Amino acid sequence: xxxxxxxxxxxxxxxxxxxxxxxxxxxxxxxxxxxxxxxxxxxxxxxxxxxxxxxxxxxxxxxxxxxxxxxxxxxxxxxxxxxxxxxxxxxxxxxxxxxxxxxxxxxxxxxxxxxxxxxxxxxxxxxxxxxxxxxxxxxxxxxxxxxxxxxxxxxxxxxxxxxxxxxxxxxxxxxxxxxxxxxxxxxxxxxxxxxxxxxxxxxxxxxxxxxxxxxxxxxxxxxxxxxxxxxxxxxxxxxxxxxxxxxxxxxxxxxxxxxxxxxxxxxxxxxxxxxxxxxxxxxxxxxxxxxxxxxxxxxxxxxxxxxxxxxxxxxxxxxxxxxxxxxxxxxxxxxxxxxxxxxxxxxxxxxxxxxxxxxxxxxxxxxxxxxxxxxxxxxxxxxxxxxxxxxxxxxxxxxxxxxxxxxxxxx
Numbered sequence: 001x002x003x004x005x006x007x008x009x010x011x012x013x014x015x016x017x018x019x020x021x022x023x024x025x026x027x028x029x030x031x032x033x034x035x036x037x038x039x040x041x042x043x044x045x046x047x048x049x050x051x052x053x054x055x056x057x058x059x060x061x062x063x064x065x066x067x068x069x070x071x072x073x074x075x076x077x078x079x080x081x082x083x084x085x086x087x088x089x090x091x092x093x094x095x096x097x098x099x100x101x102x103x104x105x106x107x108x109x110x111x112x113x114x115x116x117x118x119x120x121x122x123x124x125x126x127x128x129x130x131x132x133x134x135x136x137x138x139x140x141x142x143x144x145x146x147x148x149x150x151x152x153x154x155x156x157x158x159x160x161x162x163x164x165x166x167x168x169x170x171x172x173x174x175x176x177x178x179x180x181x182x183x184x185x186x187x188x189x190x191x192x193x194x195x196x197x198x199x200x201x202x203x204x205x206x207x208x209x210x211x212x213x214x215x216x217x218x219x220x221x222x223x224x225x226x227x228x229x230x231x232x233x234x235x236x237x238x239x240x241x242x243x244x245x246x247x248x249x250x251x252x253x254x255x256x257x258x259x260x261x262x263x264x265x266x267x268x269x270x271x272x273x274x275x276x277x278x279x280x281x282x283x284x285x286x287x288x289x290x291x292x293x294x295x296x297x298x299x300x301x302x303x304x305x306x307x308x309x310x311x312x313x314x315x316x317x318x319x320x321x322x323x324x325x326x327x328x329x330x331x332x333x334x335x336x337x338x339x340x341x342x343x344x345x346x347x348x349x350x351x352x353x354x355x356x357x358x359x360x361x362x363x364x365x366x367x368x369x370x371x372x373x374x375x376x377x378x379x380x381x382x383x384x385x386x387x388x389x390x391x392x393x394x395x396x397x398x399x400x401x402x403x404x405x406x407x408x409x410x411x
Contacts, residue, residue: 004180008411010253011090011188011241013082017053017234017338018102021085025348026355032366034218034337036232042198050206051217052196053234053339064151071134072143073112078237078344079192080151086188087152088240092313094152103156103184104145105175106239107167109197109343109398112139117199127186127202144192156184164398165303166264167191167343168238172350173262173404175242190239190347201233207272209307221340222363222367223304223333224311224375231305234339238347240354257354258409260391261290267401274310279317279395279403286405292321292391297329297407299362299392301353304333304379305340314395315375330387332365332380344394350406355395357410359387 014021017035018028028035036399037051044050060069060077063084069077083106087094092102119135139141142160149158157178161171168191175187204210211230213220246254263285267278287294302314319326334352341348356362361384368381394406 006245007176007242007259008180008245008248009240009256009354010243010248011086013085014238014348014351015055015078015081016236016348020058027089029334029363032364036217036339047198047202049201049210050214055236056098072138072252073115075108075192075194076143079106080147083148083188083239084238086239086241099153100155101185102154103187104142104148104158105171105189107161107171108141108193109167111141113195114197115139117197122273163402164400165342166396166402166404168347168399169396169404176259176262179244184247186243187240191344192237193344194235194341196233196235219367221306221336222334223306223365224372225368226370228306230307230340234341236341237344238351255356255411258411259406260409261286263405265403269401272399274313276313276317279397280320282403282405283321286407290407295325295359296391297393299356299389300329300331301349301394302333303395303397312374330362330380331377332363334363338368350394353392357389357392357408379409
């Protein structure tokens with residue numbers, strides 16, 4: 001049997017509602033700073049929800065040329081920027097590295113939804129001949145991975161996953177597996193999303209998923225609070241460098257954490273209503289893969305969307321897996337500050353999980369004013385906490401009944 005190789009995290013990059021670098025994002029998250037605000041990039045007068053977690057003060061031309069940036073959608077902008085940040089943060093020797101051994105797996109839930117909306121309007125109200133010739137190549141989901149590979153000449157595995165709100169987690173998990181079994185030595189992995197558009201907001205509103213707190217938007221995302229009324233839409237990207245341990249040691253790379261285990265399952269039950277057993281099985285598979293016991297986990301960055309059903313079910317999942325020990329684990333939802341980045345959410349949140357391990361700090365879950373009695377675990381309410389963390393877990397689940405779990409280890 002082929003011996004599985006160890007994988008470590010050696011680079012981080014992000015664009016987020018609370019900061020457009022890992023340092024700024026982490027400082028905001030640690031302080032409990034909300035990135036939720038009134039939507040400014042389009043007129044909201046005709047839609048029911050007026051707020052979201054928008055990325056602010058972002059300029060793609062700090063990363064790529066004006067000419068190249070005009071040909072790609074905003075979600076690709078975010079993903080390229082995060083990828084460039086992560087590569088720089090990892091101090092890879094781009095000139096001398098074996099580029100056949102470097103891969104990229106960066107996905108998105110919606111892809112270029114913004115350009116789809118604009119192009120269809122143009123098609124309806126103008127004519128066939130005014131369609132943007134870059135419409136296809138600017139909007140399809142593999143354009144982040146493709147553009148980064150062209151920029152750096154990386155010729156290893158290059159693909160994208162789209163799998164609902166678990167997209168980024170599954171991209172990271174697949175990268176983990178591919179390095180374990182020798183398909184690459186380094187893979188740049190994560191997710192990106194730019195779905196704050198009139199159509200997306202109206203669609204999520206129509207199924208009752210979004211918070212309606214237009215007059216109290218800063219506290220609208222309230223995971224595990226008894227008065228939570230839905231999630232807040234966010235946007236951005238989170239990307240990390242996964243690297244084989246000996247390869248990282250040989251080049252004296254900075255190591256943030258080790259990625260130890262990965263689990264993924266499907267509920268096979270319902271498109272939008274999660275089934276507890278699915279995430280339970282995902283966690284158990286990750287624990288088995290990591291070869292640790294459930295009592296070894298000290299910190300969980302939860303999916304924690306701020307929906308009535310989802311938060312309660314995730315609490316029940318944690319109790320089912322960890323039993324009495326569930327009450328000793330520190331749990332948080334950083335979506336309380338960023339909103340829900342859909343396919344990119346686990347990209348940002350996996351970075352936060354790694355930084356929690358690295359700095360031995362749990363960021364807070366903000367906006368817990370009156371904790372739901374049915375959600376009775378320790379959610380690190382409203383203030384960050386210093387604690388000893390040797391093993392940390394990141395959970396995600398999404399539409400289609402998809403589940404994913406990552407386990408990281410302090411190193």
